[in-house]
Amino acid sequence: MNMQEAMAPAQLRQMVAVASTGDVRRAVEQKPVVVVGRWGCCMVHVARRLLLGQGANPAVLEVGDDADPAALVAALRSKDISTRGVADVVFDACGAAATARHAAFPAVFIGGRLVGGLDRLMSMHIAGELVPVLKQAGALWL
């Protein structure tokens, strides 16, 4: 348990600022793996641990309790950030319209593209599709 987890939640909240849409966009554009979730949500932790286990180092951003995932996804999509050369075939399953409608927290972005929620991440991992996608996004250090 590192220092961050040993602190009381109140202190932790003061350290981790709530991310704005701009923060999220910047992170998604710059970092290969980003997990966006509500503050204090333990599913974010699950996604993070899963990705860490594969050798990736995800950036974790926390939004407010009342943030709307669909709105966030729509706002990000409008700026057309999904052009990072990642294979399209993997993301065919979550078409643009479907993703926006079913968007939920925590939301996982790999290579600038929205992969989906935690269950999508799990499905990909069990099917063995997660590691190739991470590699392609340059998230894994081999």
Next chain:
Amino acid sequence: MELYPGYLDDHFSILKLRGGSAAPGGGYMPMPSAAAPMGIYDRRHHHPLADAGAAVWAEPFRYMASGSGAAHGVELAEPKFEPHPMAPHDVHDLALHEGAHMPALPSPDSSDDQEPARPGHKERRLAQNREAARKSRLRKKAYIQNLETSKMKLARMEQELHRVRQQALYAAGTSTTHPGLPLPSSFDPVVAAFEIEHARWVEEQSRQTRELRAALQQQHPDTPEPRLRALAEAGLAHYDRMFLAKAAAARRDVFFVMSGAWRPAAERFFLWIAGFRPSDLLNVLAPQLGPLAEEQRAKVARLRQTARQAEDALSQGMDKLQQSLADSLLLSAATDQEDDEGFDDGAGSYSYSYVARRMGGAMRRLEELAGFVEQADHLRQETLRNMYRILTPRQAAVGLLALGDYSQRLHALSTLWAARPREPV
């Protein structure tokens, strides 16, 4: 007291209207006269107790009022609710007080006078009458209030009885159609329905297992197996149904689902987030599958590894959830006094708003639990599906048969364990 025609005349003739008048009141005297009967009826309708809305009071009066023998009606009604021997005087006294409402009543007839010839005693008696009347009014009011509350209580109890009876009937109904099913232990209807559905699911799984065994014994290993494929897909669909029902029950009562109380006892030992571990599933299947192709073996190994990793991630998430919940409940005064805005309302860190906010966090943590059950079930589902993709239809059928057998053996173990001989207390 004896009632006879003219009783009222005899008794009321000595009463006075608008008290104090020397002339003895025959105010109620004119029963036979035209105006009076309406007066009496008026008096009844203006009766304070009738106004109190007590139907029990108003009914007999109104009913009696409709007949021509109204005079006697008043008297007949009285003894029912006022066994007080001073009843006639009470009515008289009430009537006295109602005198103000009854301007239509004829003026007291001073001709009839059967009063005793001692004026001083008369006043005292009248005062006593007033007192007695007042007391009886209060008693009547209390009695009516008592009746009303009892009525409400009765209605509530009847409602509850009806509800409980319905529940028992439902449980008994399903038990009779499916003998051998246990009665549900939960009072929540959705959760109780889930328990019953799970019992039926187990029965259906036994049937499917038997079918699989029969099909596998018949089929020649080399012939195409569309039937086995169909059976395998039916088996997977059966598991999907269970996950769906479990999700609904978890949204309703997550602790019940997490406890595994709805499963046989021995299975509960292996419980991981409200169900079997996906990696355990592969451990049960793999030995039964027989020789696998190289590629298959590699895939199964990979599947086992990824399932394990996903399991670990979920387990760590659960640990974090426990920790967050514990943190939410720990009231640490030092850190929180410097905490959010509007927080320090001068009453110290244990003010109500503070506690409410703290509990809000804990409540949110508990809400996350249902999400974990969903994710765990999703993982189980994906593991099953991926396994199906790796295997041939025959191997899939063998695998499902192995799973069904294993579950049944666990069930049998639980029953045996429950029935084991124990030392007498």
